[in-house]
Amino acid sequence: MKVTKKDLENVAVLSRLRVPEDKQETYIQQMDAILTYMDNLSEVDTENVKPTTYALPMSNVFREDEVKPSLDREAALSNAPLKENGYFKVPKVLED
Amino acid sequence: MNYEAVIGLEIHCELKTKTKIFCGCATGFGADQNTHVCPVCLGLPGVLPTINKRVVEFAIKAGLATNCEINKYSKFDRKNYYYPDLPKNWQTSQYDLPICEHGWVDIDTSEGKKRVRLTRIHMEEDAGKLVHSGTTIKDSISSDVDYNRTGVPLLEIVSEPDMHTAEEARVYMEKIKAIMEYIDVSNCRMEEGNLRADVNVSIRPEGSDQLGTRTEMKNINSFKSLEDAINYEIERQTEVLEDGGHVVQETRTFDPARGITLSMRSKENAHDYRYMPEPDLPPIITSDETIEKYRSELPELPDARRARYEKDYGLSDYDAGIITSTRAMAEYYDAVVATGADPKLAANWIMGDLSKNLNEEAIDITKSPVDAKRLGDMILLIMKDTISGKIAKKVFKEMWTNPEAPEKIVKDKGLVQITDTSAIEPAVDAAIAANPKAVEEYKGGKKKALGALVGQVMKATKGKANPQMVNKMLVEKLK
Numbered sequence: 001m002k003v004t005k006k007d008l009e010n011v012a013v014l015s016r017l018r019v020p021e022d023k024q025e026t027y028i029q030q031m032d033a034i035l036t037y038m039d040n041l042s043e044v045d046t047e048n049v050k051p052t053t054y055a056l057p058m059s060n061v062f063r064e065d066e067v068k069p070s071l072d073r074e075a076a077l078s079n080a081p082l083k084e085n086g087y088f089k090v091p092k093v094l095e096d
Numbered sequence: 097m098n099y100e101a102v103i104g105l106e107i108h109c110e111l112k113t114k115t116k117i118f119c120g121c122a123t124g125f126g127a128d129q130n131t132h133v134c135p136v137c138l139g140l141p142g143v144l145p146t147i148n149k150r151v152v153e154f155a156i157k158a159g160l161a162t163n164c165e166i167n168k169y170s171k172f173d174r175k176n177y178y179y180p181d182l183p184k185n186w187q188t189s190q191y192d193l194p195i196c197e198h199g200w201v202d203i204d205t206s207e208g209k210k211r212v213r214l215t216r217i218h219m220e221e222d223a224g225k226l227v228h229s230g231t232t233i234k235d236s237i238s239s240d241v242d243y244n245r246t247g248v249p250l251l252e253i254v255s256e257p258d259m260h261t262a263e264e265a266r267v268y269m270e271k272i273k274a275i276m277e278y279i280d281v282s283n284c285r286m287e288e289g290n291l292r293a294d295v296n297v298s299i300r301p302e303g304s305d306q307l308g309t310r311t312e313m314k315n316i317n318s319f320k321s322l323e324d325a326i327n328y329e330i331e332r333q334t335e336v337l338e339d340g341g342h343v344v345q346e347t348r349t350f351d352p353a354r355g356i357t358l359s360m361r362s363k364e365n366a367h368d369y370r371y372m373p374e375p376d377l378p379p380i381i382t383s384d385e386t387i388e389k390y391r392s393e394l395p396e397l398p399d400a401r402r403a404r405y406e407k408d409y410g411l412s413d414y415d416a417g418i419i420t421s422t423r424a425m426a427e428y429y430d431a432v433v434a435t436g437a438d439p440k441l442a443a444n445w446i447m448g449d450l451s452k453n454l455n456e457e458a459i460d461i462t463k464s465p466v467d468a469k470r471l472g473d474m475i476l477l478i479m480k481d482t483i484s485g486k487i488a489k490k491v492f493k494e495m496w497t498n499p500e501a502p503e504k505i506v507k508d509k510g511l512v513q514i515t516d517t518s519a520i521e522p523a524v525d526a527a528i529a530a531n532p533k534a535v536e537e538y539k540g541g542k543k544k545a546l547g548a549l550v551g552q553v554m555k556a557t558k559g560k561a562n563p564q565m566v567n568k569m570l571v572e573k574l575k
Contacts, residue, residue: 016178061377062149062152063147065150066114066115067115068121068134070121070132070133071138073133076130086128088240089238089241090226092239093180093236
């Protein structure tokens with residue numbers, strides 16, 4: 001078993017997810033199975049392979065520094081659950 | 097025990113491009129909230145960012161101007177964290193292949209010249225702005241978010257922990273500011289947040305080569321705050337260690353009003369950024385030709401300009417350092433010298449009366465009521481003996497509020513220096529007659545007594561007599 005309860009809790013915090021107590025064991029096993037499967041890759045000889053940082057054979061896709069119209073503010077805010085005076089409104093940022 | 101501080105800076109510098117780093121939204125400061133936003137910078141699903149070519153150009157120029165190596169292969173990465181100023185929940189930044197690495201700048205401190213190494217310079221996007229409902233972030237039940245600044249291009253300039261005092265850190269940041277202004281990649285207006293620093297401070301017993309636990313103060317946006325925050329933190333950490341405690345690695349906020357730093361008490365694992373290569377942005381491959389082209393476009397940098405002033409104009413290293421400390425001052429200086437004004441006099445006037453007046457009224461040199469042309473013309477009047485250096489101070493004061501040419505002011509106010517001996521002679525005779533004691537002392541060998549007589553003549557002529565001439569006439573008459 002690679003994945004521990006602590007790993008699960010950590011991943012849950014990082015991804016802002018709440019994992020119900022009765023699901024924890026299931027998820028730990030599933031994550032473990034995924035990681036074990038991924039381990040197959042480590043058997044491939046990568047001695048002479050450069051690390052891939054980008055999958056497509058492309059580089060230097062540039063944009064000129066020219067202003068394009070922005071969104072109307074109403075449109076920009078239209079999906080916001082909370083708004084106030086043209087701002088996106090968000091709940092308390094720092095916990096005490 | 098004596099402690100030594102170890103200080104490193106991460107300077108964030110907003111670039112003066114017209115548009116954001118990955119979209120065509122305008123970057124202008126002070127627009128109405130959420131009017132410079134689009135699907136790309138709001139992080140809506142399915143959008144495709146494209147890098148602004150100017151940002152890459154500016155980053156490479158910044159690297160060349162700070163003696164960095166330019167990475168021929170550079171890429172972007174996602175830095176993941178949750179904070180409402182970042183709509184995508186990651187900041188597009190650079191991790192292991194930044195555009196520039198391994199640079200250095202030289203700084204002048206009260207202890208002499210010093211070299212500060214740069215670890216790297218990388219490109220990234222700025223975050224939005226939060227307006228809190230309460231007086232501080234902690235007592236706010238909600239916050240308002242403006243995403244106009246989200247996606248404004250930033251350079252993050254990371255130093256090695258090569259500094260040991262608040263002064264060194266300030267001078268280093270001033271140097272970076274000067275260089276960015278010279279190469280014209282940023283407005284560097286600190287009050288608008290164009291230039292701000294995250295500062296890392298730790299202390300260790302003097303002579304130790306181990307690093308102590310550091311704390312980080314974020315978003316310091318003035319030179320005074322930088323020095324105050326560092327000095328406070330050194331003092332605080334020293335007290336903690338002397339009380340037998342240990343410094344906690346944490347982010348602290350600096351309160352400029354109270355001059356103290358406060359713990360932010362952020363969550364333990366808040367700093368697991370889980371960097372990953374940005375799949376939406378192809379890598380940047382830079383050729384030698386491009387690097388050389390950008391290098392050839394760089395203007396004269398502060399250090400080179402300073403050396404030139406010393407060599408061509410005979411300025412002292414100190415004076416040349418001050419004049420070249422900002423691009424604006426150096427350009428003002430060049431414009432004064434271009435009028436034909438003596439370079440040393442020009443430097444003295446700029447560092448003296450001009451700087452004093454500008455500082456008192458908090459005016460930028462580019463908006464000086466006495467522009468370079470008029471200051472140059474005034475210095476020419478001193479060089480032609482039309483006015484004395486002392487009268488020039490009066491003329492300068494008048495010029496501050498009077499837009500006329502200095503020559504006209506001198507004429508209108510009757511400040512032309514008297515160089516006609518027959519006009520000065522009566523005052524000289526009167527001074528000799530009225531001060532028998534000084535005359536006697538002078539004749540008795542006390543040469544200093546002449547000064548009192550010169551003073552009397554100057555007073556009688558309202559400072560307009562040529563002092564050298566008065567001096568000479570008195571010596572003649574008292575033979």
